[in-house]
Amino acid sequence: MSSKKSVKPTAKEPIHLPSKEFSAKARIPSMAAYKKLYKESIEKPDKFWAREAKELDWRKKWDKVLDWKAPFVKWFAGGKLNVCENCVDRHAKGARANKAAIIWEGEPGDKRVITYAQLHRDVCRFANVLEQRGVKAGDRVLIYLPMIPEAVVSMLACARIGAVHTVVFGGFASEAIVDRLEDSGASMIITADGGWRRGKIVALKPAVDEALKKYKGVKSVIVVNRCNNPVAMQAKRDTWWHEETAQVSAKHTAKAFDSEHPLFVLYTSGSTGKPKGILHSSGGYLTGTYSTTKYVFDMRDEDVYWCTADVGWITGHSYIVYGPLANGATQVMYEGAPNFPDFGRFWKIIEEYGVTIFYTAPTAIRAFIKAGDQFPAAHDLSSLRLLGSVGEPINPEAWNWYHQKIGGGRCPIVDTWWQTETGAIMITPLPGATPCKPGTATMPFFGIDAAILDDSGKECKADQDGRLVIRKPWPSMIRTIYGDKDRYKKTYWSDYPGLYTAGDGARRDKQGNFWIIGRLDDVLNVSGHRLGTAEIESALVAHPAVAEAAVIGRPDDMKGQAVAAFVTLKGKYQESPELREELRSHVGKVIGAIAKPDDLHFAPGLPKTRSGKIMRRLLKELVTTGKVSGNITTLEDFTVIEAIQKKISR
Numbered sequence: 001m002s003s004k005k006s007v008k009p010t011a012k013e014p015i016h017l018p019s020k021e022f023s024a025k026a027r028i029p030s031m032a033a034y035k036k037l038y039k040e041s042i043e044k045p046d047k048f049w050a051r052e053a054k055e056l057d058w059r060k061k062w063d064k065v066l067d068w069k070a071p072f073v074k075w076f077a078g079g080k081l082n083v084c085e086n087c088v089d090r091h092a093k094g095a096r097a098n099k100a101a102i103i104w105e106g107e108p109g110d111k112r113v114i115t116y117a118q119l120h121r122d123v124c125r126f127a128n129v130l131e132q133r134g135v136k137a138g139d140r141v142l143i144y145l146p147m148i149p150e151a152v153v154s155m156l157a158c159a160r161i162g163a164v165h166t167v168v169f170g171g172f173a174s175e176a177i178v179d180r181l182e183d184s185g186a187s188m189i190i191t192a193d194g195g196w197r198r199g200k201i202v203a204l205k206p207a208v209d210e211a212l213k214k215y216k217g218v219k220s221v222i223v224v225n226r227c228n229n230p231v232a233m234q235a236k237r238d239t240w241w242h243e244e245t246a247q248v249s250a251k252h253t254a255k256a257f258d259s260e261h262p263l264f265v266l267y268t269s270g271s272t273g274k275p276k277g278i279l280h281s282s283g284g285y286l287t288g289t290y291s292t293t294k295y296v297f298d299m300r301d302e303d304v305y306w307c308t309a310d311v312g313w314i315t316g317h318s319y320i321v322y323g324p325l326a327n328g329a330t331q332v333m334y335e336g337a338p339n340f341p342d343f344g345r346f347w348k349i350i351e352e353y354g355v356t357i358f359y360t361a362p363t364a365i366r367a368f369i370k371a372g373d374q375f376p377a378a379h380d381l382s383s384l385r386l387l388g389s390v391g392e393p394i395n396p397e398a399w400n401w402y403h404q405k406i407g408g409g410r411c412p413i414v415d416t417w418w419q420t421e422t423g424a425i426m427i428t429p430l431p432g433a434t435p436c437k438p439g440t441a442t443m444p445f446f447g448i449d450a451a452i453l454d455d456s457g458k459e460c461k462a463d464q465d466g467r468l469v470i471r472k473p474w475p476s477m478i479r480t481i482y483g484d485k486d487r488y489k490k491t492y493w494s495d496y497p498g499l500y501t502a503g504d505g506a507r508r509d510k511q512g513n514f515w516i517i518g519r520l521d522d523v524l525n526v527s528g529h530r531l532g533t534a535e536i537e538s539a540l541v542a543h544p545a546v547a548e549a550a551v552i553g554r555p556d557d558m559k560g561q562a563v564a565a566f567v568t569l570k571g572k573y574q575e576s577p578e579l580r581e582e583l584r585s586h587v588g589k590v591i592g593a594i595a596k597p598d599d600l601h602f603a604p605g606l607p608k609t610r611s612g613k614i615m616r617r618l619l620k621e622l623v624t625t626g627k628v629s630g631n632i633t634t635l636e637d638f639t640v641i642e643a644i645q646k647k648i649s650r
C-alpha cells in the first residue's frame with residue numbers, strides 16, 4: 001500500500017487487486033467472468049438486458065427489448081410494470097416483509113426503522129393522499145424535502161400512481177424552485193417545515209411560499225412537520241402530511257404503466273443559464289439501477305448499505321431510492337451534516353448499524369482527511385466490506401486514505417463514473433474482479449460501449465486525451481430534456497452523429513482503464529455538485545449593481561473546484577467589501593448556498609473577443625497561473641487583462 005501523496009492521478013499508482021475472500025463470494029469473481037459477460041452484453045444487448053429485466057416484476061412482458069431511432073430510444077417496448085411495486089410490494093409480500101428497508105437517523109439523534117411492510121403501508125397511504133388531491137398519472141409533483149423517509153415515500157408514491165416527480169435539492173433557494181415549477185408545470189408541492197443541519201433548523205416552507213408568489217399553477221402543498229418549526233399555512237392550499245395520511249387507507253391498488261412512462265424529471269446545470277430537466281422513464285431506468293446496484297455493490301440481503309448522497313441529486317434517486325429498494329436492500333439514511341456534532345458522525349453511524357457498504361463523495365473524504373484520523377480511529381469500522389466513490393475524480397491521496405483509514409486496507413473501492421443523464425453507473429470497477437488504481441474509474445459496466453474520441457471522431461490512442469462518448473443506447477439513459485427535444489439532440493448527440501457525448505474529457509491507459517479528466521463545457525463540479533457558470537452569471541447580473549459577470553472554476557483542494565466570479569459594476573456603484581459580500585449572498589439567495597462565489601473580483605472590464613464573447617479561458621488562466629500565456633490576439637482590449645492581473649495579485 002502506498003503512502004505516496006499526489007494530487008493528480010497518474011497511471012503510476014499501484015494496482016490493488018480484490019482479495020481472494022472477496023472474489024470468492026462475489027457475483028463477478030474475476031476479470032475473465034467480467035470480460036465474458038461484457039462481451040455478451042455488447043454483442044447481444046437484447047439478451048443481456050432481457051435477462052436482467054426478467055428479475056423484476058412485469059405485469060405485461062415487453063414486445064421488443066430495444067427500439068432505437070437515434071437519439072430516441074424505447075427499452076422493453078410494449079412492456080408494463082409499476083416501478084413502486086418493484087421497489088416495495090414484492091418485498092413486502094414475501095420473506096423480506098419484516099426486513100428493514102430504511103434505518104433512518106435524524107441529525108439530532110432521533111431514529112426510525114422502516115420495514116418493507118411498513119414502507120408499503122406508508123407509500124400506499126401517500127398514494128391515496130395524492131389521488132385524493134387530484135394528482136393523476138403524468139402530472140408533475142415537486143418534492144422539496146430534507147433527508148427524511150417522507151422524501152423516499154413521496155417519490156415512490158408518485159411512481160405508484162404514475163405521477164412524475166421532480167425533486168429539488170433542499171439547499172436550493174426559491175428562484176430555483178420557481179424555474180423548476182415553470183419548466184415542469186408542477187401542480188403540487190411536497191415540502192417540510194424544515195430540516196436539521198449542523199444543529200440548526202433550515203427552513204424550507206418559506207422558500208416554497210416565496211416561489212408560489214410568482215408561480216400560480218400549484219393547487220396543493222403538503223407539509224411534513226419535521227422540526228416543529230412555525231410555518232404559515234395558506235387555507236385550502238396547504239395541508240399537513242400527518243393529517244392527510246391519517247385519514248386514508250393503508251391499502252392501494254397499483255396500476256401498471258408502460259415501460260416508457262415518465263418516472264421523473266431531475267434538473268441539472270448545463271452551459272446555458274436555464275437548468276435542463278433530465279427525463280427518465282420507467283422500465284429501462286429501473287433495470288439499469290437494479291442491475292448496477294446488484295453487480296457494482298454486489299448487494300446481498302445481509303448487507304447494510306449506506307449512500308450519503310441527498311435525494312435531491314441523481315445519486316439519491318438511483319442509489320438511495322430505486323436501485324437499493326428494487327434489490328430489497330437494507331439501507332441507512334441520515335438527515336444531517338457529516339460534521340455534526342463533530343467529524344466522527346459518519347463513523348459512529350457505521351459502527352452503530354454495522355454498515356457493510358459505504359458510498360460517498362471524494363469531497364467528503366477530503367474534508368475527513370483534513371479533520372484528522374482520530375475521528376475514524378475512535379470507531380470500530382470492521383463491518384465494512386466495500387467502499388464506493390462518486391461525483392468527481394478521486395485523487396490518489398483521498399483514495400489511499402479512504403482505503404486505509406476507513407476500509408482498513410481490506411475493502412475494494414468502486415470509483416463509479418456516471419451522470420444525471422446516464423441514470424445509472426457507467427464506468428466502474430466490479431469489486432470482486434477489477435484491479436483498481438487510485439484515480440481511475442476503470443472499465444465500462446455491462447452493456448456500456450464507452451470510447452474516447454478526438455475532435456475528428458477518431459478513437460484516441462492509449463494515454464491520449466479526448467472526449468468521452470457512449471456508442472450504444474443503454475436502458476437507464478436520458479429520454480429527452482423535458483419539453484425540449486431540440487436541446488436534447490443538440491446537447492448530447494450533435495458532436496458525433498449517433499453517439500452520446502458526456503461532456504467529460506477522458507483518456508484510456510494501456511490496460512484499458514478510463515481516467516476521467518473533467519468537464520469540457522462551462523459546467524463546474526463544486527464538491528461533486530454540478531453548477532452552470534451561466535446560471536451563476538445570470539444570478540449576478542440580476543443584481544442592480546452589476547453590469548456584467550463572468551464565472552469560472554478554479555482548482556480547490558477541498559471542493560475540487562471553487563467558484564470564482566469577475567464582476568463589472570454599473571457606473572454609479574462603488575467597489576467595496578460590503579458590496580462584495582452582498583453580491584455573494586445575492587447568489588446564495590437566488591440559487592442556493594452551494595453556488596455562492598468563493599472569490600468575487602471586481603473588474604473594470606472583462607476580456608472579450610472582438611465579437612463580444614467573454615474569454616473565460618483567459619480568466620481561468622489568470623486565477624490559476626497568475627498570467628496569460630496563450631493566444632490573445634483575438635482579444636478586443638488588452639488593458640483589461642493587465643487591470644485584472646493587478647487586482648488578483650494585490
Ligand code: WTA
Binds near residue numbers: 420
Ligand atoms: C463527474 C453524478 C470522475 C463528471 C453521478 C460527470 C465523475 C459529472 C465521477 C456528473 C467519477 C461523476 N470520476 N468524474 N467517478 N462521477 N463525475 O450529473 O464530470 O451530478 O460528467 O452526476 O460528475 O455529475 P452529476
